[in-house]
Amino acid sequence: MAGLTIDRVTKRFGEQRAVDALSLDVEPGEFVALLGPSGCGKTTMLRMLAGFESLSEGEIHLGGRLLAGLDQHVPPEQRNMAMVFQSYALWPHMSVADNVGYPLKLRRRSGEAYQRQVAKALAMVALEPYAQRSPQELSGGQRQRVALARCLVTDPDVVLLDEPLANLDRHLRAAMEQSFRDFHRRTRATLVYVTHDQSEAMALADRIAVMREGRLEQWATPQTLYRRPRSTWVASFIGQGSQLKVAAGRPGQRLEEATLMRGLAAIATERTQTVLVRPEHVTVLPDSSSFHALRARVEGVTFRGERYELHLCLESGEALMAYHHEALTEGQKVGLTLHEGWCLEPDA
Amino acid sequence: MRLSLTHGSQQRWLLTLLTTVIVAFSLTPSLRLLVEALGDLAQGSEAPLWRVLQAEGTWRALWHSFYTSALGMLIALVLGSLFAFVITLTDIRGKPWLVFCFMLPMMIPPQVTALSWLQLFGPASPLLKSIGLAPPLGSPQPLHSAQGIALLLGIQSAPLVFLALRTSLLSLPRELVEAARISGASQTQVWGQIVLPLTRSGLIAGGAMAFISGLGNFGIPAMLGIPAGYYVLPTLIYQRMASFGTGVLAEMASLSLLIGALALAGVALQQAWMKRSRFGLVGHGGRAHDFALGRWRGGVTALLVALLVAILVAPLAALVVSSLVPAMGVPLTWETLTLNAYHEVIARQGATWRAVRNSLWLAGGAALVLMLCSLPLAYRMQRLPRRWQSLALSAIELPYALPGVVLAVACILLFVRPIPLIGVALYGTLGLIFIAYLARFLVVCFKPVAAGLSQLDPSLEEAAQLAGAGPWRRLSGIVLPLVAPALFAGGLLVFLMAVNELTVSALLWSAGNETLGVMIFNLDEGGESVLAAAVSVLVVAMVAALMLCLSLLAPRLPKGVVPWQD
Numbered sequence: 001m002a003g004l005t006i007d008r009v010t011k012r013f014g015e016q017r018a019v020d021a022l023s024l025d026v027e028p029g030e031f032v033a034l035l036g037p038s039g040c041g042k043t044t045m046l047r048m049l050a051g052f053e054s055l056s057e058g059e060i061h062l063g064g065r066l067l068a069g070l071d072q073h074v075p076p077e078q079r080n081m082a083m084v085f086q087s088y089a090l091w092p093h094m095s096v097a098d099n100v101g102y103p104l105k106l107r108r109r110s111g112e113a114y115q116r117q118v119a120k121a122l123a124m125v126a127l128e129p130y131a132q133r134s135p136q137e138l139s140g141g142q143r144q145r146v147a148l149a150r151c152l153v154t155d156p157d158v159v160l161l162d163e164p165l166a167n168l169d170r171h172l173r174a175a176m177e178q179s180f181r182d183f184h185r186r187t188r189a190t191l192v193y194v195t196h197d198q199s200e201a202m203a204l205a206d207r208i209a210v211m212r213e214g215r216l217e218q219w220a221t222p223q224t225l226y227r228r229p230r231s232t233w234v235a236s237f238i239g240q241g242s243q244l245k246v247a248a249g250r251p252g253q254r255l256e257e258a259t260l261m262r263g264l265a266a267i268a269t270e271r272t273q274t275v276l277v278r279p280e281h282v283t284v285l286p287d288s289s290s291f292h293a294l295r296a297r298v299e300g301v302t303f304r305g306e307r308y309e310l311h312l313c314l315e316s317g318e319a320l321m322a323y324h325h326e327a328l329t330e331g332q333k334v335g336l337t338l339h340e341g342w343c344l345e346p347d348a
Numbered sequence: 349m350r351l352s353l354t355h356g357s358q359q360r361w362l363l364t365l366l367t368t369v370i371v372a373f374s375l376t377p378s379l380r381l382l383v384e385a386l387g388d389l390a391q392g393s394e395a396p397l398w399r400v401l402q403a404e405g406t407w408r409a410l411w412h413s414f415y416t417s418a419l420g421m422l423i424a425l426v427l428g429s430l431f432a433f434v435i436t437l438t439d440i441r442g443k444p445w446l447v448f449c450f451m452l453p454m455m456i457p458p459q460v461t462a463l464s465w466l467q468l469f470g471p472a473s474p475l476l477k478s479i480g481l482a483p484p485l486g487s488p489q490p491l492h493s494a495q496g497i498a499l500l501l502g503i504q505s506a507p508l509v510f511l512a513l514r515t516s517l518l519s520l521p522r523e524l525v526e527a528a529r530i531s532g533a534s535q536t537q538v539w540g541q542i543v544l545p546l547t548r549s550g551l552i553a554g555g556a557m558a559f560i561s562g563l564g565n566f567g568i569p570a571m572l573g574i575p576a577g578y579y580v581l582p583t584l585i586y587q588r589m590a591s592f593g594t595g596v597l598a599e600m601a602s603l604s605l606l607i608g609a610l611a612l613a614g615v616a617l618q619q620a621w622m623k624r625s626r627f628g629l630v631g632h633g634g635r636a637h638d639f640a641l642g643r644w645r646g647g648v649t650a651l652l653v654a655l656l657v658a659i660l661v662a663p664l665a666a667l668v669v670s671s672l673v674p675a676m677g678v679p680l681t682w683e684t685l686t687l688n689a690y691h692e693v694i695a696r697q698g699a700t701w702r703a704v705r706n707s708l709w710l711a712g713g714a715a716l717v718l719m720l721c722s723l724p725l726a727y728r729m730q731r732l733p734r735r736w737q738s739l740a741l742s743a744i745e746l747p748y749a750l751p752g753v754v755l756a757v758a759c760i761l762l763f764v765r766p767i768p769l770i771g772v773a774l775y776g777t778l779g780l781i782f783i784a785y786l787a788r789f790l791v792v793c794f795k796p797v798a799a800g801l802s803q804l805d806p807s808l809e810e811a812a813q814l815a816g817a818g819p820w821r822r823l824s825g826i827v828l829p830l831v832a833p834a835l836f837a838g839g840l841l842v843f844l845m846a847v848n849e850l851t852v853s854a855l856l857w858s859a860g861n862e863t864l865g866v867m868i869f870n871l872d873e874g875g876e877s878v879l880a881a882a883v884s885v886l887v888v889a890m891v892a893a894l895m896l897c898l899s900l901l902a903p904r905l906p907k908g909v910v911p912w913q914d
Contacts, residue, residue, distance in 0.1 A: 052810055076813040083814050089807035093829040102825075103815035150815070160814075 002063030377758035417562030423502025428509025458567030516550030564751030752851025800834030
């Protein structure tokens with residue numbers, strides 16, 4: 001097991017920088033997600049890790065070994081990595097067992113040892129009965145698991161996953177998320193997982209690298225990303241919440257209820273700091289009276305099962321999102337208490 | 349960048365070398381022809397090109413070529429678009445069989461088509477004699493005329509129009525038709541106001557292809573025109589070469605240049621139109637729009653079947669009847685029926701059998717060699733920058749796009765003297781025909797393989813690479829098995845075309861080195877029509893069998909590899 005070091009890696013396609021001076025230190029056995037909207041360079045970064053793309057600048061190390069740099073490029077077949085492709089990339093002319101066993105064959109494993117390892121990998125993903133089927137006969141989720149088994153079979157140093165859940169329906173996604181977590185717990189392999197779905201990344205990863213236009217926006221655990229996002233852009237990308245202007249605090253500071261409420265009451269020209277308020281930190285008081293310092297009008301109500309999602313409009317004209325246990329009527333005036341907020345860096 | 353592993357770069361260099369050699373090999377004949385035709389331009393009015401351009405015969409043959417090809421194109425347009433519209437758009441029954449029968453004339457070699465039509469008409473037709481309808485002896489053979497040539501050219505190239513139009517009809521998003529229907533357009537209005545305007549460019553492209561194919565055709569104008577003294581450019585070249593031998597090579601090169609330029613202009617026009625026809629249609633294509641024929645269905649089916657009987661069944665029946673009589677002009681009865689001609693071909697092991705053997709060797713060898721080259725070539729070309737890719741593709745397409753006569757003249761020019769350094773003389777041997785076939789049919793084998801490769805998800809290879817497979821291992825273990833059906837289909841197509849080839853071999857054959865196509869042509873010219881008919885029947889049977897093989901393979905092939913399948 002070896003840690004992965006990405007050091008100021010840049011990839012240029014012509015004039016455009018798909019990845020721009022990206023640096024990450026991945027611990028051995030860590031489950032890492034590269035998260036960002038489409039076109040942010042996360043897939044290019046993954047393909048550089050695999051060795052399918054060369055680097056324009058920077059270096060990639062695995063353990064003590066230089067994988068890629070300016071004058072060094074270890075080809076993919078010698079990196080001892082494995083990958084689950086978005087399309088699964090199962091070879092249609094081989095059976096499920098042959099697909100899984102192919103990496104072993106390339107390592108000249110044969111006979112009893114070969115059979116045992118293939119059977120073990122298939123058992124890990126609960127697909128033994130399907131060993132002799134052809135990949136076309138399997139469902140989407142089963143193909144996914146075959147691709148996973150093919151990754152397991154050789155004990156790779158790093159497993160790369162390229163939006164592996166993108167082609168599955170919602171119910172299957174939940175089940176597959178669980179199997180990825182099991183997979184990681186059992187193998188303790190270093191996993192790099194590319195996705196544009198923040199809830200997927202939050203649910204699975206130990207640490208998340210949020211990327212935007214080729215640059216690293218923030219590199220932190222899911223909890224930190226949610227509670228303490230660095231910039232307005234990260235805050236709007238991760239989780240629900242509203243961004244308001246206050247006359248208090250500085251970037252990277254947590255505001256208590258009293259400070260926050262006072263800062264919101266200031267006159268417009270003094271309110272220059274952007275603060276993130278998560279909906280669970282808002283208390284809605286339906287019988288509004290002039291007694292409340294902060295008041296709002298209900299613009300929309302969405303039923304979410306366990307609660308209602310309220311879209312509110314503050315008197316300053318800013319939008320705010322909140323949760324409430326019962327439905328309110330649109331146009332109704334309410335009073336508000338905001339318990340805490342997180343000050344953000346302005347967007348570059 | 350320094351690569352830490354040499355395997356990948358070693359493979360890349362080898363494949364690049366192969367690609368370069370093949371591209372150069374494809375370009376050499378055309379360049380040699382250019383040099384010969386333009387080289388003596390300094391001689392002024394004595395230069396071969398000027399002499400050829402001043403000869404009255406050149407312009408007459410050019411006009412004849414133009415006239416027969418244009419008339420043939422019109423016939424092809426009428427036949428091809430009728431079948432394409434009815435089969436693609438309506439709910440007529442038996443579509444696969446109609447398509448197969450309509451496509452068959454394209455795959456039957458032109459000399460066989462010409463022979464079968466000659467057996468259908470004229471005073472000596474055994475079929476007409478058998479049913480007592482033969483015109484009196486001495487009356488002219490109606491097909492020995494410009495119109496006769498045009499008719500057969502039209503029938504032969506109608507499938508090209510059919511294919512071009514069918515492709516653009518199938519890619520027509522059905523939403524466009526449905527939107528018109530829901531807006532209140534009747535079936536006829538949809539056809540006239542939506543379908544026809546959107547597929548017009550497909551129609552024009554098909555027409556251009558039919559025109560080019562008519563321009564390059566040798567078998568039909570040779571068998572119908574030469575006896576009547578009606579020469580088109582390819583037959584003019586053939587006739588001059590046959591009479592004067594290699595002494596007139598320079599002039600023939602100039603003539604070839606003329607016809608080659610004409611054909612390439614046609615190709616450019618056609619490609620421009622095809623590009624336009626593909627443009628800007630969004631939505632789900634690929635499904636036929638079923639226009640209900642209603643009470644017209646019986647009548648339309650009858651019309652199509654009647655047409656197929658007239659253009660396919662009747663001439664083939666005449667061919668079969670001719671192969672079963674003892675001599676031309678004898679009606680077929682139970683007393684006269686004889687299998688002598690077949691016995692002569694198969695059992696006597698004479699010149700005819702030798703020709704069959706030659707053609708099988710040539711076609712089989714060419715198919716095999718081209719299959720071996722196509723995969724590495726297509727694999728390397730797929731990784732070239734787009735601009736280089738299209739240049740290389742044009743280069744290997746050139747020997748196939750040029751009329752066969754042009755390629756034959758170019759090959760004679762290249763090999764009329766022994767090859768320098770090694771001193772091997774190829775002129776007058778089967779080797780020369782083999783080389784010409786390799787150049788001509790390379791693209792036929794290449795296209796399906798390239799199509800197969802481009803449909804291959806690149807992650808399939810990347811997955812193998814990450815699993816630890818080196819470049820050669822990936823090529824043999826992953827890529828080859830996945831494109832094998834396309835590769836095999838390409839080889840089969842090459843075999844199908846090469847085994848019946850006439851145009852190239854008509855100029856390149858020598859005694860003892862006849863091909864099947866040349867044999868049929870010579871037998872008919874020598875008055876041995878019955879024997880020619882017997883060989884032709886065998887050829888048609890073989891063509892139909894190979895086409896059926898390809899049809900069976902079709903479900904495992906990329907779209908468009910088997911021309912008569914969707």
